[in-house]
Amino acid sequence: MEKDKLIKQTLKSTQWPPVSGDFQYKTMQKVFLLAEKKRKRAYFLNLVGISLVSLLLVAACVYILKVYFAFSFTLPEIHLTSSSLSILMFSFYIAALVLLLIGLDAFMRRKWQMRNGNLE
Amino acid sequence: MENKDEQIIIKRILEGETAMFSHFVEQYSHSVYSMIVRIVQSREDAEELSQDAFLKAFSKLETFKGDCSFSTWLFRIAYNTAISFVRKKKVILPAIDESLIETVSDEAVGTFFDEDENERRLQQLEIAIAQLNAEEKALITLFYLESKPVNELAMVFGLTTENVRVKLHRTRKKLFVLIKMQDGER
Numbered sequence: 666m667e668k669d670k671l672i673k674q675t676l677k678s679t680q681w682p683p684v685s686g687d688f689q690y691k692t693m694q695k696v697f698l699l700a701e702k703k704r705k706r707a708y709f710l711n712l713v714g715i716s717l718v719s720l721l722l723v724a725a726c727v728y729i730l731k732v733y734f735a736f737s738f739t740l741p742e743i744h745l746t747s748s749s750l751s752i753l754m755f756s757f758y759i760a761a762l763v764l765l766l767i768g769l770d771a772f773m774r775r776k777w778q779m780r781n782g783n784l785e
Numbered sequence: 786m787e788n789k790d791e792q793i794i795i796k797r798i799l800e801g802e803t804a805m806f807s808h809f810v811e812q813y814s815h816s817v818y819s820m821i822v823r824i825v826q827s828r829e830d831a832e833e834l835s836q837d838a839f840l841k842a843f844s845k846l847e848t849f850k851g852d853c854s855f856s857t858w859l860f861r862i863a864y865n866t867a868i869s870f871v872r873k874k875k876v877i878l879p880a881i882d883e884s885l886i887e888t889v890s891d892e893a894v895g896t897f898f899d900e901d902e903n904e905r906r907l908q909q910l911e912i913a914i915a916q917l918n919a920e921e922k923a924l925i926t927l928f929y930l931e932s933k934p935v936n937e938l939a940m941v942f943g944l945t946t947e948n949v950r951v952k953l954h955r956t957r958k959k960l961f962v963l964i965k966m967q968d969g970e971r
Contacts, residue, residue, distance in 0.1 A: 693806070
């Protein structure tokens with residue numbers, strides 16, 4: 666059976682057109698796409714896994730705090746007086762001022778960068 | 786390529802070096818294609834199926850245990866891909882009386898296939914090979930053209946080594962009968 670030179674010769678002589686020249690390139694392109702898909706799927710699965718574990722940890726924390734430490738999650742009642750209202754208004758004023766200054770800083774920086782970039 | 790080198794390449798591919806897979810594509814694309822093209826008898830289909838086989842091999846690479854060579858594992862995937870395709874197409878092959886195959890002696894077949902080649906015999910054999918079923922075509926291509934040993938063929942076809950030997954003997958006898966039918970001797 667190992668000899669059978671007639672069969673060997675026929676198989677060798679029956680030549681089909683060879684595989685096209687860009688076969689390797691096309692196959693590797695598809696392999697790269699598949700690898701990217703695999704990488705994305707693994708990333709998504711990791712993300713889902715991490716999210717589930719995080720949720721479980723939070724749930725476990727809440728359960729332990731509630732059951733073992735009798736922790737209450739209800740917010741304390743807040744009574745606003747005129748003095749506390751003025752402090753609140755002042756805080757809002759300071760916050761608005763900070764936001765305005767940060768915005769102005771960002772605007773000036775961008776302008777400076779654009780002018781610098783244009784000069785180069 | 787040695788098994789050890791293959792294992793190193795596979796490890797690197799699994800670690801993210803996808804480009805390393807081109808070693809396997811470069812090395813085995815011709816062999817895989819030549820086996821599939823004989824099964825499906827169409828260049829376009831064979832190219833597409835060869836590509837499918839490589840993609841399947843890549844996506845299942847982590848399941849490759851290394852208990853056989855990478856080429857054997859790849860041929861198994863390629864064979865299964867081609868067989869599923871052929872089954873869908875439902876090719877009708879000429880029926881042969883099984884008793885005819887049983888009555889042929891091994892000696893007669895051995896002498897016949899060791900004859901010196903001549904154009905007419907080669908042509909007859911080519912026609913006979915085209916009349917074999919997909920498994921038989923793949924079997925003789927891997928055994929005679931790719932010189933795969935019987936134990937590796939057993940892994941490719943999911944058979945025992947003894948079954949592969951029996952199938953090879955039977956395929957030779959079938960080819961002999963098909964040629965004799967062309968000669969009109971039977």
